Amino acid sequence: MGLADAFTLICVVAGAVLFLAGTLGLLRFPDTLSRLHALSKADNLGLGLIVLGLMPQQASLMGGAKLVCIWLLAQLSAATASQLIAGIAARRKPQA
Amino acid sequence: MTVPSSPRRPLWRPSLLGRGLLFFALWLVLIGAALKDWPVGLVAAAAATWASIPLWPPESRLSATGLARFVLRFLPQAVAAGLDVARRAFARRIAMKPGIVTYRASLRPGLAQGALCAVMSLQPGKLPVSCAARGDMRVHCLDSDASVTAELAADEAAFLRILPGGRAGG
Numbered sequence: 001m002g003l004a005d006a007f008t009l010i011c012v013v014a015g016a017v018l019f020l021a022g023t024l025g026l027l028r029f030p031d032t033l034s035r036l037h038a039l040s041k042a043d044n045l046g047l048g049l050i051v052l053g054l055m056p057q058q059a060s061l062m063g064g065a066k067l068v069c070i071w072l073l074a075q076l077s078a079a080t081a082s083q084l085i086a087g088i089a090a091r092r093k094p095q096a
Numbered sequence: 097m098t099v100p101s102s103p104r105r106p107l108w109r110p111s112l113l114g115r116g117l118l119f120f121a122l123w124l125v126l127i128g129a130a131l132k133d134w135p136v137g138l139v140a141a142a143a144a145t146w147a148s149i150p151l152w153p154p155e156s157r158l159s160a161t162g163l164a165r166f167v168l169r170f171l172p173q174a175v176a177a178g179l180d181v182a183r184r185a186f187a188r189r190i191a192m193k194p195g196i197v198t199y200r201a202s203l204r205p206g207l208a209q210g211a212l213c214a215v216m217s218l219q220p221g222k223l224p225v226s227c228a229a230r231g232d233m234r235v236h237c238l239d240s241d242a243s244v245t246a247e248l249a250a251d252e253a254a255f256l257r258i259l260p261g262g263r264a265g266g
Contacts, residue, residue, distance in 0.1 A: 021182035045178025079214040
């Protein structure tokens with residue numbers, strides 16, 4: 001196993017652990033808004049690590065750029081969606 | 097009632113052309129560079145440029161150094177945010193004191209404030225809930241005891257440096 005493969009393995013496993021953390025947070029955190037924290041933050045870092053880990057496996061620069069674009073689009077949509085859901089959740093049940 | 101007539105502007109300005117080329121480059125990266133697909137890509141890029149005009153008027157400017165400093169500040173914080181949530185999720189006992197903090201933003205409601213809210217939702221322990229009402233932002237925090245207001249002000253100051261002259265409009 002080369003250095004690039006080891007890097008991929010470490011990053012992708014770390015990314016998967018963060019996805020697990022996001023899911024655990026979704027199940028364990030006490031209220032809707034706190035659960036949104038778990039989804040928007042842990043998953044984004046997890047996806048970032050998986051993208052970083054897959055970089056050395058790309059045959060071309062274009063493939064790497066595509067992965068970065070996917071990560072950026074996922075960040076953008078997660079940030080926007082979590083905010084919209086947070087707004088609805090807060091209106092439905094006013095927090096003290 | 098008279099509607100103020102806006103001065104007639106040429107449809108294609110250099111900034112719009114540059115933006116269209118960026119959209120086309122994005123399309124090429126996502127779809128692939130096969131020549132037979134180019135017509136669809138050019139139409140998509142033109143449509144994206146047209147849709148972007150009301151969202152981000154062509155005369156708007158971004159400060160490149162401000163943007164670079166912001167990204168350098170944002171990336172470590174996004175990592176810290178992910179690790180913070182993971183630490184709490186894996187902890188034997190969930191230790192948090194969630195609550196909503198009201199923050200008076202200097203940005204007016206609009207696209208810039210919306211973008212600030214989106215960025216803030218990726219920062220450690222903070223999630224903007226509503227950003228619309230007269231510059232008051234309600235931010236949900238995992239630890240409402242922490243010095244959230246100071247952190248929010250620092251985030252906003254870093255964000256404002258992207259906009260030349262600290263433009264506070266939407």
